[in-house]
Amino acid sequence: MKIKNILKGAVFGVFAVSGAAHAEVTLNALFMAQAAYSEDDIRNMTEDFKSANPGVNVNVELVPYEALHDKIVLSQSANGYDVVLYDVIWPAEFAQYQLLENVTDRVDADTRKGILDGAWTTVEYDGSLYGMPWIADTKFLFYNKEMLKKAGFDTPPATWAELESQAKAIKDKGIVDYPLVWSWSQSEAAICDYTTILSGMGGQFLDADGKPAFNTGGGLKALEYMVDTIDDGLTNPNSREYLEEDVRRVFSSGQAAFALNWGYMYNLANDPAESQVAGHVGIAPAPGTAGISTASAVNGSMGLGIPTKSEHKEEAWKYIQFLTSQKVQDQYAKLSLPVWEASYSNPDVIKGQEPFVDAAKTSLAVMAPRPTMAAYQEASSVLQEALQNAMLGTQTPADALNGAAEAIGDIQ
Amino acid sequence: MISHRKTVTAWLLLTPMIVIILGVSGYPLIKTIYFSLTGAKLIAPDMTSIWVGFDNYIRALSSSKFREAIWHTTYFAVISVGVEMVIGVLVALLLNEAFKGRTLLRAMLILPLALPTVVNAMMWRLIYNPDFGALNALLLQFGMLDAYRSWLGDPASALDMVILADVWKNFPLVALIALAALQTVPKDLYEAATLDGAGVWNRFWRITLPAIMGPLSVALVLRTIEAFKVFDIIYVMTRGGPASSTKTVSFYVYQEAFAYMRVGSGASYALIVVLISASLIAGYMYLIRKQGEV
Numbered sequence: 001m002k003i004k005n006i007l008k009g010a011v012f013g014v015f016a017v018s019g020a021a022h023a024e025v026t027l028n029a030l031f032m033a034q035a036a037y038s039e040d041d042i043r044n045m046t047e048d049f050k051s052a053n054p055g056v057n058v059n060v061e062l063v064p065y066e067a068l069h070d071k072i073v074l075s076q077s078a079n080g081y082d083v084v085l086y087d088v089i090w091p092a093e094f095a096q097y098q099l100l101e102n103v104t105d106r107v108d109a110d111t112r113k114g115i116l117d118g119a120w121t122t123v124e125y126d127g128s129l130y131g132m133p134w135i136a137d138t139k140f141l142f143y144n145k146e147m148l149k150k151a152g153f154d155t156p157p158a159t160w161a162e163l164e165s166q167a168k169a170i171k172d173k174g175i176v177d178y179p180l181v182w183s184w185s186q187s188e189a190a191i192c193d194y195t196t197i198l199s200g201m202g203g204q205f206l207d208a209d210g211k212p213a214f215n216t217g218g219g220l221k222a223l224e225y226m227v228d229t230i231d232d233g234l235t236n237p238n239s240r241e242y243l244e245e246d247v248r249r250v251f252s253s254g255q256a257a258f259a260l261n262w263g264y265m266y267n268l269a270n271d272p273a274e275s276q277v278a279g280h281v282g283i284a285p286a287p288g289t290a291g292i293s294t295a296s297a298v299n300g301s302m303g304l305g306i307p308t309k310s311e312h313k314e315e316a317w318k319y320i321q322f323l324t325s326q327k328v329q330d331q332y333a334k335l336s337l338p339v340w341e342a343s344y345s346n347p348d349v350i351k352g353q354e355p356f357v358d359a360a361k362t363s364l365a366v367m368a369p370r371p372t373m374a375a376y377q378e379a380s381s382v383l384q385e386a387l388q389n390a391m392l393g394t395q396t397p398a399d400a401l402n403g404a405a406e407a408i409g410d411i412q
Numbered sequence: 413m414i415s416h417r418k419t420v421t422a423w424l425l426l427t428p429m430i431v432i433i434l435g436v437s438g439y440p441l442i443k444t445i446y447f448s449l450t451g452a453k454l455i456a457p458d459m460t461s462i463w464v465g466f467d468n469y470i471r472a473l474s475s476s477k478f479r480e481a482i483w484h485t486t487y488f489a490v491i492s493v494g495v496e497m498v499i500g501v502l503v504a505l506l507l508n509e510a511f512k513g514r515t516l517l518r519a520m521l522i523l524p525l526a527l528p529t530v531v532n533a534m535m536w537r538l539i540y541n542p543d544f545g546a547l548n549a550l551l552l553q554f555g556m557l558d559a560y561r562s563w564l565g566d567p568a569s570a571l572d573m574v575i576l577a578d579v580w581k582n583f584p585l586v587a588l589i590a591l592a593a594l595q596t597v598p599k600d601l602y603e604a605a606t607l608d609g610a611g612v613w614n615r616f617w618r619i620t621l622p623a624i625m626g627p628l629s630v631a632l633v634l635r636t637i638e639a640f641k642v643f644d645i646i647y648v649m650t651r652g653g654p655a656s657s658t659k660t661v662s663f664y665v666y667q668e669a670f671a672y673m674r675v676g677s678g679a680s681y682a683l684i685v686v687l688i689s690a691s692l693i694a695g696y697m698y699l700i701r702k703q704g705e706v
Binding site for chain 1: 543653654672673
């Protein structure tokens with residue numbers, strides 16, 4: 001009897017040990033180190049997740065946004081990641097190649113209702129969900145209150161024309177050499193700025209038949225506007241090689257009166273440790289166009305998904321649910337606003353950043369999408385080159401956009 | 413009979429090596445050639461590769477963007493390798509002379525070579541920065557520039573600026589090879605030439621250069637191959653911009669195969685590049701051999 005018990009115990013013990021060893025799972029997660037949540041935020045959230053879920057370990061890897069897409073795609077053959085952060089423009093392509101797990105059945109009705117509609121478009125393609133929205137973001141107009149006051153303006157511009165005239169007044173008074181700064185390098189960042197202006201000027205990327213239409217109407221006016229501000233010396237000419245962090249640096253060092261950037265810049269530009277203009281930073285929805293729009297915005301949201309090749313899908317989903325939960329998002333709401341509707345009336349989220357939350361309420365409601373197409377990456381790089389050609393003066397805006405429209409039509 | 417057995421033994425001994433070489437470089441090459449004749453996608457679970465024959469090649473050669481990329485690459489290779497050869501030889505000549513601090517300078521020569529290309533690219537990006545870059549500050553202080561300018565943001569200067577960064581990193585390789593070769597040139601040749609009344613210029617052209625030509629051409633071939641497949645320094649410094657003025661063929665191949673996922677046409681682009689470098693190398697080899705015969 002005794003021996004039997006000992007044996008039983010031994011067998012049980014072996015099982016328990018191997019069971020524990022089995023429960024030790026390591027997730028590989030891929031994020032970006034650019035705008036939105038900072039590396040510290042992501043690591044802290046992950047630590048919280050780990051202590052709440054013993055036995056699950058998470059390796060966090062951060063790459064620049066420019067490397068994110070290719071990294072996700074290439075890791076597919078190497079079976080690399082269990083959780084990936086991805087941009088709103090990729091689900092069409094990812095769905096076509098079955099890169100991401102379809103999680104439609106995992107999302108319950110309360111979650112569907114609780115999260116902003118605009119955020120859901122980030123992860124939705126053809127009626128299926130390929131992850132959870134995590135970052136709800138768009139481009140805002142940041143302004144230096146002190147400079148505006150010196151030039152005699154009490155309020156930020158409401159229209160793109162007014163932005164131009166305020167910038168001109170600021171330049172003429174010698175307050176700053178180049179009042180405007182943007183992220184117009186040959187990159188997706190430039191497409192986001194262009195889309196923002198295009199949407200505010202009533203433009204369309206694609207017409208009702210899905211053919212390129214950005215070379216007419218608001219799309220053409222947007223690029224002409226961009227080129228004009230460079231030619232008139234209002235836009236910092238180096239904008240043509242800037243990414244988001246360059247824009248933040250220039251604006252935070254007091255070398256610009258206005259900047260278009262993601263929401264994360266609000267609290268950083270107001271932080272004395274990061275900025276020389278702390279306390280003077282205002283934020284407003286990007287302006288609109290008289291008679292057409294009251295504000296402009298681009299959908300710059302991002303989501304978290306599970307690659308189809310992941311071997312730890314359950315744990316990965318747990319981790320995603322944790323990161324996208326309202327509790328965690330409300331706790332880390334300084335650099336990236338939550339995707340949950342209720343968060344926007346949570347005093348803990350609003351406190352200390354009322355102007356940011358106010359601007360977001362307006363902007364997030366009017367976010368314009370970039371076109372949904374499987375060959376988005378290629379179409380985008382064609383358009384990036386066209387924008388550069390026009391901004392560098394090697395082509396007129398009309399010629400550049402007509403050429404891009406033709407090339408994108410061929411890709412489709 | 414014995415010689416036959418020897419041959420068999422030799423083949424037996426060589427077989428493992430041949431298998432390894434075929435596995436490591438033969439298989440990928442053949443696979444790439446196969447891919448280039450198909451419409452293969454990088455990741456397409458349900459899509460079988462579609463045979464397209466030479467369509468990829470026809471499309472590649474008729475694409476004006478690809479021709480532009482070939483031109484950028486050629487320009488990059490010719491200028492950077494040319495400048496590296498000249499500076500490398502000049503520096504080697506200097507370091508071959510006896511003077512105080514020579515050992516220190518020789519040691520410092522290794523520094524750029526030891527730097528990873530990505531680190532070098534980041535460093536030069538800071539130097540060229542339009543707002544706080546050292547190059548702008550330097551030129552402004554010397555009065556050679558009226559105002560800070562954007563070096564990598566201007567299509568007229570971007571590629572040249574990348575070339576400068578590449579030259580800084582890679583000229584030491586040429587210099588080291590040339591320096592090693594210089595030390596093998598017999599001193600009495602120079603003494604004899606001086607007695608015969610040959611000047612500095614004549615001595616360089618008739619003694620030094622022919623003597624180091626062999627090792628130097630090895631450096632030339634190595635550097636040309638490297639320069640022709642330039643990728644990382646471009647990826648870090650400009651990502652092909654501004655207005656695609658620094659897009660080289662390797663960057664083009666990368667985009668085609670990995671960003672747009674068209675492995676098939678990416679492979680055809682890559683093989684065209686291989687063909688170009690192979691013919692360049694063949695040309696060099698021919699020239700070197702011809703020189704040996706003279």
